[in-house]
Amino acid sequence: MQDLKAISRLFETRADFLTARPHGSGHINDTFCATYNQAGREIRLIHQRINSHVFRNPEALMENIDRVTRHSLARLVEAGHSEAHRRTLTLIPSCDGLPWARDAEGGYWRTFPFIEGALGYEEIENLRQAEEAAKAFGEFQKLAADLKGPRLHETIPDFHHTPKRLDALRAVLENAPKDRMERVGDDLEFAFSRAADARVITDLIASGDVPERVTHNDTKLSNVLLDEATSEGVCVIDLDTTMPGSVLYDFGDMVRTACPTTREDEVDLSVIDVRMDRFEALIRGYLAAASFLVPAEVEHLAFSGKLLALECGIRFLTDYLDGDHYFKTHRPGHNLDRCRAQFALVRAIEKRLPEMEDVVARTENK
Ligand code: ATP
Ligand code: MG
Ligand code: MG
Numbered sequence: 001m002q003d004l005k006a007i008s009r010l011f012e013t014r015a016d017f018l019t020a021r022p023h024g025s026g027h028i029n030d031t032f033c034a035t036y037n038q039a040g041r042e043i044r045l046i047h048q049r050i051n052s053h054v055f056r057n058p059e060a061l062m063e064n065i066d067r068v069t070r071h072s073l074a075r076l077v078e079a080g081h082s083e084a085h086r087r088t089l090t091l092i093p094s095c096d097g098l099p100w101a102r103d104a105e106g107g108y109w110r111t112f113p114f115i116e117g118a119l120g121y122e123e124i125e126n127l128r129q130a131e132e133a134a135k136a137f138g139e140f141q142k143l144a145a146d147l148k149g150p151r152l153h154e155t156i157p158d159f160h161h162t163p164k165r166l167d168a169l170r171a172v173l174e175n176a177p178k179d180r181m182e183r184v185g186d187d188l189e190f191a192f193s194r195a196a197d198a199r200v201i202t203d204l205i206a207s208g209d210v211p212e213r214v215t216h217n218d219t220k221l222s223n224v225l226l227d228e229a230t231s232e233g234v235c236v237i238d239l240d241t242t243m244p245g246s247v248l249y250d251f252g253d254m255v256r257t258a259c260p261t262t263r264e265d266e267v268d269l270s271v272i273d274v275r276m277d278r279f280e281a282l283i284r285g286y287l288a289a290a291s292f293l294v295p296a297e298v299e300h301l302a303f304s305g306k307l308l309a310l311e312c313g314i315r316f317l318t319d320y321l322d323g324d325h326y327f328k329t330h331r332p333g334h335n336l337d338r339c340r341a342q343f344a345l346v347r348a349i350e351k352r353l354p355e356m357e358d359v360v361a362r363t364e365n366k
Helices: 004-008 058-078 127-144 162-173 178-184 187-193 195-207 247-258 276-289 295-299 301-321 334-364
Strands: 016-022 030-038 041-049 108-113 213-215 224-227 233-236 243-245
Touching: 004 016, 004 030, 004 041, 058 108, 058 127, 127 213, 127 224, 127 233, 127 247, 127 276, 162 187, 162 195, 162 301, 178 301, 178 334, 187 301, 187 334, 195 301, 213 247, 243 247, 247 276, 247 301, 247 334, 276 301, 276 334, 295 301, 301 334
Parallel strands: none
Antiparallel strands: 016 030, 030 041, 041 108, 213 243, 224 233
8 A cells, every 4th residue: 555654744734644544435546534633633634646547637637626626715715604614625735835746656646634524425315415416516616607817727628528429439430340330239320310419518608608617527426525414515526527618517417327217237228217306306406506507507407417318328339339448347238238228318308308397497486
């Protein structure tokens, strides 16, 4: 294991290192919780090594996180929030005054105060969690909405550019293995039949009807810490993919991950549907916080779930035809199964779209 004591010396902790151990169940970075003695009081810090295979430019990524968290903290303090330091991640600078430090092997590290008394959940257990998570992501976007200065770095260019995802699918067809092409069947046709849907949000951004904003881009439940006692949303974490985007990508990914009746690789497509109670909870929480939305954003909230499911299905299909290089697979055809489950979700949302739009309208007018 890493020498966390050596890592601790790279940061301005103003405290004496006691112990450290691996923490949480993140899949991307290496996360450790360290205990310190600070003037006789025990405190905890998170030390995290950034996965530099996934994030090729850690310094740009850290500049984004530094700017967004400083801005959010300033806004919370201005508003007189009693728990400002618990409501946003904050960075503890390195001894060189930077938002990151490098270890002896060149690895990039960052340090956050540990958000106490709050937990992240892998699976949604009840509607309150869905509502509180959506509210927390809405608040995160709201705090970042008036960030001044240059545009954030686009650390993963065209992350949610769905038309380009379709182009990438088209591009892998040429060299796709014959046996995989044969197994695919009408999934390809399905993907290309929704080409017009794929363009809706990028066109709205291009026309200026949907503004570019600061977005989180990984809005799953486990990236919000909920208060242990009250389940209230406390703090949005995991800001690696925070960059310019549309809030519709964030909300759509909440719908995609929180609302299906089944897990992401369900093979019985007949049971895939939208949990309407979950969708209502997400809308309730999100609209309660996201008071800054323009009409075109509100109008596409229901559609955004369909778009994100379509985009994700296209990515699974592309990876399947490309030989499973990107997503980890646990059985042959896993990516194709995942693609089909996403496309089944697209169909389910299409069927329920009027009902979902009705939920948005009713909640907005409350
Ligand atoms: P993912 O697989 O979601 O991309 P990741 O590897 O990027 O995860 P994080 O989500 O940043 O890692 O952190 C991993 C876990 O560590 C979180 O799920 C959370 O439980 C915990 N954690 C991270 N930062 C903090 C913090 N400041 N305070 C308390 N717990 C934290
Ligand atoms: Mg995470
Ligand atoms: Mg992450």
